[in-house]
Amino acid sequence: MLPFARVAVIGLGLIGSSVARAVRAAMPGAAITGHDADPAVREAARSLGLADDVTDHPGAAVTDADLVILCVPVGAIGAAAAELAPDLPADAVVTDVGSCKASVAAALAQALPPGTAIVPAHPVAGTERSGPEAGFAELFRGRWCILTPADGTDPFAVGRVSAFWQALGAEVAVMSPERHDRVLAVTSHLPHLIAYTIVGTASDLEEVDRGEVITYSAGGFRDFTRIAASDPTMWRDVFLANRDAVLDVLQRFTEDLTHLQRAIRRGDGDLLFDLFTRTRAVRRGIVEQGQDDARADFGRQDHGR
Numbered sequence: 001m002l003p004f005a006r007v008a009v010i011g012l013g014l015i016g017s018s019v020a021r022a023v024r025a026a027m028p029g030a031a032i033t034g035h036d037a038d039p040a041v042r043e044a045a046r047s048l049g050l051a052d053d054v055t056d057h058p059g060a061a062v063t064d065a066d067l068v069i070l071c072v073p074v075g076a077i078g079a080a081a082a083e084l085a086p087d088l089p090a091d092a093v094v095t096d097v098g099s100c101k102a103s104v105a106a107a108l109a110q111a112l113p114p115g116t117a118i119v120p121a122h123p124v125a126g127t128e129r130s131g132p133e134a135g136f137a138e139l140f141r142g143r144w145c146i147l148t149p150a151d152g153t154d155p156f157a158v159g160r161v162s163a164f165w166q167a168l169g170a171e172v173a174v175m176s177p178e179r180h181d182r183v184l185a186v187t188s189h190l191p192h193l194i195a196y197t198i199v200g201t202a203s204d205l206e207e208v209d210r211g212e213v214i215t216y217s218a219g220g221f222r223d224f225t226r227i228a229a230s231d232p233t234m235w236r237d238v239f240l241a242n243r244d245a246v247l248d249v250l251q252r253f254t255e256d257l258t259h260l261q262r263a264i265r266r267g268d269g270d271l272l273f274d275l276f277t278r279t280r281a282v283r284r285g286i287v288e289q290g291q292d293d294a295r296a297d298f299g300r301q302d303h304g305r
Helices: 014-026 039-048 058-062 074-087 102-111 155-167 177-204 210-215 219-228 232-241 243-266 269-288
Strands: 006-010 031-035 053-055 067-070 093-096 121-123 144-147 171-174
Touching (some): 031 039, 031 058, 039 053, 058 074, 067 155, 074 232, 102 177, 155 171, 177 232, 232 243
Parallel strands (some): 006 031, 006 067, 031 053, 067 093
């Protein structure tokens, strides 16, 4: 039995188009409608056949939906939810894919009619690419999807959203929005901030020709550039929406970085070796849990990602 029979996807970029493709592959009996605020994206989605119907207005996409998935930047979720709210069926479940949860939960609760079943979600998956052409159905396989329902949310609605993501191949965890935002500040948001900073610093160094940076970039720098190529609108909104957790973790990182700076200045090789040994074990743990690939280039060359 399908957890949902009629799925509306609002926002048809990388994640939204991947959701649509994954639903088509895993739940072929489900009807899919879609909408994107950008007319060019809507036209591309129609050409790609991402949905049974791609509408020009979000309300038309959700009129008959029993699941509505908001796949827009976290800074736009409140406005997107408010725009479709008048046409939202009373029994529809609303979820999202944003990587900040406390601010998203507040925005959805304010924008949607009282009594709406809201189950915020975050599939921890993605690539540096964007747009409807970048999506693929396998994006969520073996990845975590974190649900952050508010206290008192209908357990049946939470179970249906959990079953939906499991059908798309994801592992599901449930936690509070605050815990999610703290964890993701460490595992996702700070790494992106560091990547943007390092690539920006490299491009700004006047004594190094930009062509040399690109030509002689080592694997580590190339990995940073891949992360730093991510959607700028999405990540701008993430840092603003999760600013408290990000600033807290950034302060801890700054202190650790200063500690390393002193170790290098003092020639403290033992401290450096101990840290590098410990972090190497973390990498092995990530691979052993199936959250990345130990092969060269992380096994991504087949997808070009």
